[in-house]
Amino acid sequence: MTEVVTEPSAAAPSARPRPARRGVGELTYRLDPEVVEARAALEPAWLAEDRRAGLEAFERLPIEPNQLYTGYVDLRGADLAGVRADAPDATIATDAIPNSPATAPESLGAWASFVEGTVAEVALSDDSRRSGVTIEPLGALVARDPETARRLLVPSSLPADDRLAQLSRAAWNQGVVVRVPDGVVLDAPIVVRWAVGEAGRAIHTRTIVELGRGAEAALVEELVASPGLLAGGQALFTGSTEVSLGDHARLGLASLQETGPDQVVFQQRRAELGEGAELHWALAQLGGRLVRSRVDNVLRGDRSSVEQVEIVFASGDQLHDLTSYTRHVGQDTTGQLLSKGALMDRARSFMKGLITIEKSAHGTDSYLGEFGMNLSKTARAVAIPSLEIDQPDCRRAAHSSSVGPIDETQLFYLESRGIPPDEARKFIVLGFLEPVVARVPLEDARDRLRAALEAKWAAGLAAPRSGGAAA
Numbered sequence: 001m002t003e004v005v006t007e008p009s010a011a012a013p014s015a016r017p018r019p020a021r022r023g024v025g026e027l028t029y030r031l032d033p034e035v036v037e038a039r040a041a042l043e044p045a046w047l048a049e050d051r052r053a054g055l056e057a058f059e060r061l062p063i064e065p066n067q068l069y070t071g072y073v074d075l076r077g078a079d080l081a082g083v084r085a086d087a088p089d090a091t092i093a094t095d096a097i098p099n100s101p102a103t104a105p106e107s108l109g110a111w112a113s114f115v116e117g118t119v120a121e122v123a124l125s126d127d128s129r130r131s132g133v134t135i136e137p138l139g140a141l142v143a144r145d146p147e148t149a150r151r152l153l154v155p156s157s158l159p160a161d162d163r164l165a166q167l168s169r170a171a172w173n174q175g176v177v178v179r180v181p182d183g184v185v186l187d188a189p190i191v192v193r194w195a196v197g198e199a200g201r202a203i204h205t206r207t208i209v210e211l212g213r214g215a216e217a218a219l220v221e222e223l224v225a226s227p228g229l230l231a232g233g234q235a236l237f238t239g240s241t242e243v244s245l246g247d248h249a250r251l252g253l254a255s256l257q258e259t260g261p262d263q264v265v266f267q268q269r270r271a272e273l274g275e276g277a278e279l280h281w282a283l284a285q286l287g288g289r290l291v292r293s294r295v296d297n298v299l300r301g302d303r304s305s306v307e308q309v310e311i312v313f314a315s316g317d318q319l320h321d322l323t324s325y326t327r328h329v330g331q332d333t334t335g336q337l338l339s340k341g342a343l344m345d346r347a348r349s350f351m352k353g354l355i356t357i358e359k360s361a362h363g364t365d366s367y368l369g370e371f372g373m374n375l376s377k378t379a380r381a382v383a384i385p386s387l388e389i390d391q392p393d394c395r396r397a398a399h400s401s402s403v404g405p406i407d408e409t410q411l412f413y414l415e416s417r418g419i420p421p422d423e424a425r426k427f428i429v430l431g432f433l434e435p436v437v438a439r440v441p442l443e444d445a446r447d448r449l450r451a452a453l454e455a456k457w458a459a460g461l462a463a464p465r466s467g468g469a470a471a
Contacts (some may be wrong), residue, residue: 027063027163029080029202029236031055031171039088039173044146050154054169061163069323072350072382077290077319078264083236085171085202086117101135104128107444109188109217110135110178115195116226117174117203131184138175138206152177152208157242157270159296165268168204168240175206178219182212182246189218189442195226197260199233207241211249213274218252218441225260225287234262234289243271245279247301252280254440256449259287261316267293275301275330282439283310286452290319297326297335299361305334311436312340313429313453314347314379315460324353324368328361335366340436342429343372343379344460351381356388357397365395372403373432375460426457 036055040048064073104111104123112135113120119137142149158165176192196203211217223237237259245251259265265288271279285291297306312320326335341349351370372381385399406428414424430453437453440446 054166057166065161109186110190112176113193132181134179164266168238171204172206177208179210180215183214185216191220193222196237197225197229202236205239209243213246214248216250220442221255223257238266241269245273245277247274248276250278254282257285263288265291270296272298273304277304279306281308282436285312292321294323299333300329302330303332308337309435310339311433312349315344318347320349327356328364332363337368339370341372344375346378348380352384354386359390362393368399370401
């Protein structure tokens, strides 16, 4: 890979000094216990106790539970001392919406939209409605069918050792539940959109996805900046996605994170797979000031499989911290996990992954790859893939990683075919990130993601830099 460096112009501004690094466990956001209690007072006793258990764990746990990764935690970009979650009112526990959701556009199986934590729209297609598919705010499900809500939420499936996951458990102030019955195959995708970013506001969400035996669906999660958002202070979004796949169910889940430059994002995703179930993750991280993303996959059923691809395209002072845990429990399970980061300016990414193969997991086939592309001298990518193998009877257990600039042989090949240098670099970088784009199950979302990647590349070329050219 070759790195082409240009000298900054005399008028180029100097790099903005970073604030002093805080301690590993120092999170400036403070969750007010009175807000948690105010929510608990409006809810069933079992949910109130679950919130309190989450609050106790949040206050007790460190930010990073894995000692292998504590050297790669940096929260200095998150200035959340003035950020607060809204206190509940009497309607927050019910999230009243019409008994029958609106009809979704023909191209979608279901649709849910939230703006700054408020329900904007919930809709189902006629086919989805007839098939028994449901989509509704989590608070509405708690009020309408508390026993089903309790089954989905208690005991908590969120990682017990993760402080930020416990924050979502204790403080969630919005959520959505998607359920697909046994044997139902949805041809049209489900879309859930969160628009966030109002300065000083914390939005804590939970997304519950349950597919019955033999069900199939595709879901696109969009995390975008609120309409008309103005810069002026940081905001916090924490979101958990909790997936349960019945035997032989199949789910494709794509997430596109394109929030504003003052947004701090903490995401946790956990999936548990039954026998023969298939899960395909496609995760794209473009926006935000500081992003921590954790994915936990539990392949409990025999012959279950997961494919996970996550990309980062970062610029400026963005920091993306990605962690992936995959646990093989059942026999003959398969895991294919890939993380990629392309970094401009002073951007940084930490890509950390651990595959655990338990004693019961005979015949496992699992691979973890982590690859970073540094597009300036001051960008930094870190890759830490790991394996923990308690069952040697495996088809494959492997990992690989690399970090470096653009491959000079690829650049030479394209230029030798008459492609201008800047265009050649763009082709290489966008091709490097294409594995996620190609897996997004909604054409409009794919096109928008490709346009966003190209726009970010163009902005990177146009902006003056102190750390070298964009590529």
